[in-house]
Amino acid sequence: MTDIRRILCPVDFSETSAHAVEHAVAVAGWYKARITGLHVYNPLFTPIPGLPLPEDRVVPDADMQRVRGETLRSFQAATAAGIGLDIAVDVGEAVPTILDQAARLPADLIVMGTHGAGGFEHLLLGSVTEKVLRRAPCAVMTVPPRARATSALPFKRVLCAVDFSPPSLAALELARSVAKESGAALTLAHVVEWPWHEPPPPVFEELPPEQGAALAEYRRYVERSATQRLEALLPDAPRDRSTPTTRLVHGKPYTEILRLATAEGVDLIVMGVHGRNRLDMALFGSTTNHIVRAAPCPVLTLRQ
DSSP states (O other), X not given: OOOOOXXXXXXXXXXXXXXXXXXXXXXXXXXXXXXXXXXXXXXXXXXXXXXXXXXXXXXXXXXXXXXXXXXXXXXXXHHHTTOOEEEXXXXXXXXXXXXXXXXXXTOSEEEEESOOOGGGGGGOTTSHHHHHHHHOSSEEEEEXXXXXXXXOSSOSEEEEEOOSSHHHHHHHHHHHHHHHHHTOEEEEEXXXXXXXXXXXXXXXXXXXXXXXXXXHHHXXXXXXHHHHHHHHTSOSSOOOTTSOEEEEEXXXXXXXXXXHHHHTTOSEEEEEEOOSSHHHHHHIIXXXXXXXXXXXSOEEEEEO
């Protein structure tokens, strides 16, 4: 998926969701996409899916009009930029409503803040945002609070985490597209995760000679193989300033990706996420979730 035509942007009227709107508007401008601005109105009661609301629990029209007006005002920047805009206000629970709206559009991209207030019950990771990330039928861009973000629009530096799996290669195509549309430099990063994670690692010279030599040779093989695979992802055409750069680092994947993003002033991290089985979800929680929680910039995930 390298073309973005429909963007779903849930808002809860917080400063964090306002920051997400700015990113949705920027991406829509690059791709000439249409935005659907969604607010999930969640009064003090929770409707039962599939059943009509009791008469004493129906949301007054005046309240719905007020919320719709506030939702529309959240996207003034989109209308000012001439971007196509639809407004949706639904009553219910945030996660199923967002996912249902994304499927019905269908959305190519969901843009949302990593936490907020009000109708989304604080959008804390581990609740709404994490559940949307796990189950979304399309790419998702999570935007950190403005107070924590070090990134800027338009993006100038994009970092794509590559582990050579089909999801990460699909994410690479999306990263190439976003970098091209925003005029950003693209870096491809692969993290070599060594067999041990806790310090101190063994020193080759302190190991029995045969084991030390074998381990050192194996490390050189892993580095050489990964470097060749990264280079193979670069275009064959003559390389210039727009050619992506590559980085090979060692350590825990989420730690190194976050370190690179901070050290290089990255404006967007792009990564692929595996499917829906239990192992994939465990990997999701240990890598993607860590990055989304702590990233100083938006994170664009593409799940397959």
